[in-house]
Amino acid sequence: MNETGRVLVVDDDVTVRDVVRRYLELAGHQVELAGDGEQALRRIAEQEPDxxxxxxxxxxxxxxxVCRRLRARSAVPVVMLTALGEEEDRIAGLRLGADDYVTKPFSPRELALRVTSVLRRSRVPAERTGAELVDGDLRVDVGARAVWLGGRELPLTAREFDLLVFFLSHRGKAFSRTELLSRVWGWEFGDQSTVTVHVRRLREKVEVDSARPVRIATVWGVGYRYDGGS
Known part of the structure; x- marks a missing residue:
């Protein structure tokens, strides 16, 4: 499975753009650059990156x-760059559908590894390759990375898809946020609010009423458990 791709780097700092470009190219990616949001949106409209x-x-x-407008038309993976300590912005970005984040100042090598990881997970089914997972009117084609609810295809991001497949593959078992970070994100450490935000977004898409979820239950003091809607 090819873990490289076309990556658009959007940053107004010329030095940051150049450093990120060099490390991503060393990892085998094709890199395009944009210095502001308008330029980024034009580039994406002309040819969507990976x-x-x-x-x-x-x-x-x-x-x-940019993330909001992008998510209105595409599920292309997004890795955010956020300032250290700007937790509200990071959570806002995750709520809008970003897949991952790296805080500034960051290691360019770590960023390149995160990019490769997100690309890999966006292309390879999380588990049970070729399987179809069904829960009532919710159907997941794991191989095609496609999800339907009541016959309507859902626009899930790569992380939302992986999280849903993981839940469906482990129905009835409770997992802590730390376990989900490890099993779904592949992180041995990280901000647990990442899981909280992704679960909230997933509920908004697969639950009839996300305020009263029946599929993805909160297990107080533990984390989450997939009970199913059927």
């Missing part, structure tokens, strides 16, 4: 707005 590295602090159209 992944976007997106700084949230951009002049004009900021990174959150």
């Amino acid at each position: 992944l976007v590295v997106l700084d949230l602090m951009l002049p004009g159209v900021d990174g959150l707005e």
Whole structure:
């Protein structure tokens, strides 16, 4: 499975763009650059990349707005660059559908590894390759990475898809946020709010009423458990 791809790097800092470009190219990726949100959106409209590295602090159209507009039309993976300590912006980006994040100052090598990881997971089914998972009117084609609810295809991001497949493959078992970070994200450490936000977004898409979920249950003091809607 090819783990490289076309990556659009969006950052207004020329030095950051150049360093990120060099490390991503060393990892085998094709890299395009954009210095602001408007330029990024034009590039994406002209030819959608395989992944976007997106700084949230951009002049004009900021990174959150870029992410919002992008998610309105595409599920292309997004890795955010956020300032250290800007937790509210990071959570806002995850709520808008970003797949991963790296905080500044960051290791370019770590960013390149995160990009490769997100690309790999966006192309390879999380588990049970070729399987079809069904829960009432919710159907998941794991091989095609496609999800339907009541016959309507759902626009899930790569992480949302992986999380749903993991839940469906382990029905009735409770998992902590730490376990989900490890099993779904592949992180041995990280911000547990990442899991919380992704579960919230997934509920909004697969539950009849996300405020009263019946598929993805909260297990107080533990984490989450998939009970199923049927």
